[in-house]
Amino acid sequence: MSTEIKAYGASDKAADLEPMTIKRREVGPKDVKIEITYCGVCHSDIHQVRNDWKNSVYPVVPGHEIIGHVVAVGENVKKFKEGQLVGVGCMVDSCRECSSCKDDLEQYCENGMVPTYNGKDKHLGGHTFGGYSEMVVVDQDFVLTIPENLDQKAVAPLLCAGITTFSPLNHWGVKEGDKVGIIGLGGLGHMGIKFANAMGAHVVMITTSPDKAKDAKRLGAHEVLISKDEEAMKEHTGSFDFLLNTVPVGHDINPYINLLKRDATMVLVGAIEPLDAVHGGGLVMGRKRVAGSLIGGIAETQEMLDFCGEHNIVSDVEMINMDNINEAYDRVTSSDVKYRFVIDMNSLKN
Amino acid sequence: MSTEIKAYGASDKAADLEPMTIKRREVGPKDVKIEITYCGVCHSDIHQVRNDWKNSVYPVVPGHEIIGHVVAVGENVKKFKEGQLVGVGCMVDSCRECSSCKDDLEQYCENGMVPTYNGKDKHLGGHTFGGYSEMVVVDQDFVLTIPENLDQKAVAPLLCAGITTFSPLNHWGVKEGDKVGIIGLGGLGHMGIKFANAMGAHVVMITTSPDKAKDAKRLGAHEVLISKDEEAMKEHTGSFDFLLNTVPVGHDINPYINLLKRDATMVLVGAIEPLDAVHGGGLVMGRKRVAGSLIGGIAETQEMLDFCGEHNIVSDVEMINMDNINEAYDRVTSSDVKYRFVIDMNSLKN
Numbered sequence: 001m002s003t004e005i006k007a008y009g010a011s012d013k014a015a016d017l018e019p020m021t022i023k024r025r026e027v028g029p030k031d032v033k034i035e036i037t038y039c040g041v042c043h044s045d046i047h048q049v050r051n052d053w054k055n056s057v058y059p060v061v062p063g064h065e066i067i068g069h070v071v072a073v074g075e076n077v078k079k080f081k082e083g084q085l086v087g088v089g090c091m092v093d094s095c096r097e098c099s100s101c102k103d104d105l106e107q108y109c110e111n112g113m114v115p116t117y118n119g120k121d122k123h124l125g126g127h128t129f130g131g132y133s134e135m136v137v138v139d140q141d142f143v144l145t146i147p148e149n150l151d152q153k154a155v156a157p158l159l160c161a162g163i164t165t166f167s168p169l170n171h172w173g174v175k176e177g178d179k180v181g182i183i184g185l186g187g188l189g190h191m192g193i194k195f196a197n198a199m200g201a202h203v204v205m206i207t208t209s210p211d212k213a214k215d216a217k218r219l220g221a222h223e224v225l226i227s228k229d230e231e232a233m234k235e236h237t238g239s240f241d242f243l244l245n246t247v248p249v250g251h252d253i254n255p256y257i258n259l260l261k262r263d264a265t266m267v268l269v270g271a272i273e274p275l276d277a278v279h280g281g282g283l284v285m286g287r288k289r290v291a292g293s294l295i296g297g298i299a300e301t302q303e304m305l306d307f308c309g310e311h312n313i314v315s316d317v318e319m320i321n322m323d324n325i326n327e328a329y330d331r332v333t334s335s336d337v338k339y340r341f342v343i344d345m346n347s348l349k350n
Numbered sequence: 351m352s353t354e355i356k357a358y359g360a361s362d363k364a365a366d367l368e369p370m371t372i373k374r375r376e377v378g379p380k381d382v383k384i385e386i387t388y389c390g391v392c393h394s395d396i397h398q399v400r401n402d403w404k405n406s407v408y409p410v411v412p413g414h415e416i417i418g419h420v421v422a423v424g425e426n427v428k429k430f431k432e433g434q435l436v437g438v439g440c441m442v443d444s445c446r447e448c449s450s451c452k453d454d455l456e457q458y459c460e461n462g463m464v465p466t467y468n469g470k471d472k473h474l475g476g477h478t479f480g481g482y483s484e485m486v487v488v489d490q491d492f493v494l495t496i497p498e499n500l501d502q503k504a505v506a507p508l509l510c511a512g513i514t515t516f517s518p519l520n521h522w523g524v525k526e527g528d529k530v531g532i533i534g535l536g537g538l539g540h541m542g543i544k545f546a547n548a549m550g551a552h553v554v555m556i557t558t559s560p561d562k563a564k565d566a567k568r569l570g571a572h573e574v575l576i577s578k579d580e581e582a583m584k585e586h587t588g589s590f591d592f593l594l595n596t597v598p599v600g601h602d603i604n605p606y607i608n609l610l611k612r613d614a615t616m617v618l619v620g621a622i623e624p625l626d627a628v629h630g631g632g633l634v635m636g637r638k639r640v641a642g643s644l645i646g647g648i649a650e651t652q653e654m655l656d657f658c659g660e661h662n663i664v665s666d667v668e669m670i671n672m673d674n675i676n677e678a679y680d681r682v683t684s685s686d687v688k689y690r691f692v693i694d695m696n697s698l699k700n
Contacts, residue, residue, distance in 0.1 A: 100612055108612045108636055110588070171637075238460070250630065262450055262458045265639075272631035280600065281622035283642025286458055287521075289615075290640050292633025 497659025
């Protein structure tokens with residue numbers, strides 16, 4: 001049993017996104033049916049649409065920064081009720097049985113979590129479809145509560161860009177007084193600045209572009225370090241307690257390793273591709289660490305949203321209508337957005 | 351004031367090691383004078399003699415795995431007495447004031463620790479000379495107590511190869527039941543196996559050479575994983591709690607990252623040069639960590655020696671006379687030693 005609904009997607013990797021019809025399952029006993037009001041545009045939407053990671057299944061209906069209202073709930077759903085404002089992020093299911101799932105880290109599910117789009121659909125067969133659509137039906141365990149005091153349009157990007165940057169800052173214990181560097185000022189980096197600032201850190205925006213300095217300070221950075229300025233980089237050598245590297249492509253991380261204090265960690269969240277050659281000596285001298293981090297588990301995503309409610313943190317967004325999506329993709333690709341596009345999903349209905 | 355003593359060193363990077371005379375300082379109030387009985391041959395001795403790291407100062411008198419007897423102590427020395435068996439490792443001094451020194455991590459001294467050879471000699475000027483010599487005078491804070499139950503010849507390599515492998519296993523908390531991989535079976539790797547086994551881990555020797563399997567098991571490995579065997583590598587994917595990578599040259603670490611469990615760490619201790627390109631996705635998927643580690647602090651080196659005394663751990667050594675050193679270097683370079691050469695320093699006197 002399923003319902004046909006309106007969506008927007010790409011039929012192959014060369015295609016622009018265009019209107020299409022997809023199926024959603026009926027509401028099961030543990031399901032929440034959500035009418036989507038807003039959906040953020042993540043860089044990985046573009047990678048998937050263009051098959052950059054060689055795992056896309058067409059048609060691709062992207063979107064994993066979903067905000068909406070509950071319109072129906074299954075008979076066993078206790079946590080949510082009709083009318084409530086909720087969110088859905090990058091996952092809609094996982095095995096629930098492996099050690100990662102039991103540790104509330106469904107994003108590392110050893111049997112493979114189910115991505116919100118382009119994942120394997122256990123209910124209808126085929127693959128999952130994302131938030132560039134009217135409506136979605138999701139298991140209650142993968143639905144998040146949105147603090148009512150926040151602007152819901154600007155909350156959407158928290159479901160991916162937010163948790164991707166909050167989780168490593170939280171997991172590696174960034175605290176008041178730490179000197180924290182956020183490398184790269186885009187959709188991820190701008191959230192990293194806001195979170196690190198709210199956690200009480202001394203926040204340094206590290207960027208190649210001097211023209212980003214003013215905006216970085218508006219977002220909460222206390223200092224800006226231009227990574228091309230060798231003298232400035234030398235002054236900051238060995239001084240950082242933590243580095244969050246949001247650069248979305250392979251690059252040379254050695255100059256950033258030099259910035260770490262002894263025993264400090266740089267976490268990569270953007271570059272899921274080969275990096276330039278790392279010099280082993282840079283890690284050995286100072287017992288430094290490079291790690292990776294992938295979004296966050298459902299419990300930590302809720303913790304992040306509650307933290308945002310408490311500290312009044314949202315994303316800086318630019319609103320678009322559904323039919324502006326192809327132009328928006330071009331602008332994301334050329335880093336021409338401050339800092340996240342959000343689609344007004346009402347525009348799909350017309 | 352200084353004394354002339356016999357030593358063995360290289361006068362330039364193209365030269366063989368040969369007999370030479372060097373100066374040692376007189377015994378100061380806090381100094382310990384040690385008559386050297388045995389000195390281990392470390393691969394980094396060869397790197398320094400050949401100026402591979404571009405920081406050698408000639409003549410180079412190598413040797414930082416020093417065992418000997420105390421023959422005199424300064425008036426303020428309380429910890430050591432004449433006749434006592436002692437050791438000296440890779441460092442003979444540090445600033446004592448920086449945060450690393452205060453944390454008992456002199457190897458990361460922010461003002462630069464003084465290496466046992468090829469370091470800056472604060473007392474006589476010029477540079478320090480190592481253990482390929484009759485005698486050495488060292489500040490008591492950098493002298494170690496050797497458990498009397500151990501074979502002193504085979505203790506020498508503990509001062510570098512021992513602490514280099516013990517420290518990361520200890521620092522990252524390897525414990526009973528952990529699945530630990532030791533990558534590379536040489537001077538470092540063979541100590542890694544012994545320590546990980548003594549800590550109660552399930553030890554897997556990971557090597558490119560099937561012919562090393564038998565010896566790895568003799569040393570304490572429970573399993574051997576041949577890294578060129580793709581099927582075997584696949585079976586071990588995501589299963590290791592900790593990896594100690596002792597490979598002494600740049601190499602491809604991506605297949606080893608795949609072996610780590612979620613949140614697990616691989617520590618590099620050998621490759622202080624550029625590695626092949628690391629794939630960011632390998633770290634991101636599973637929140638994995640790659641770190642470095644350099645020898646160990648003096649307190650931890652003593653802890654390691656005491657651990658060896660308790661568990662009856664020494665290095666597997668092949669004894670040589672001082673005038674065999676050039677041949678020994680060639681054999682180390684071609685990995686033809688099980689597993690560490692130790693020089694009988696009595697052979698220098700004749």
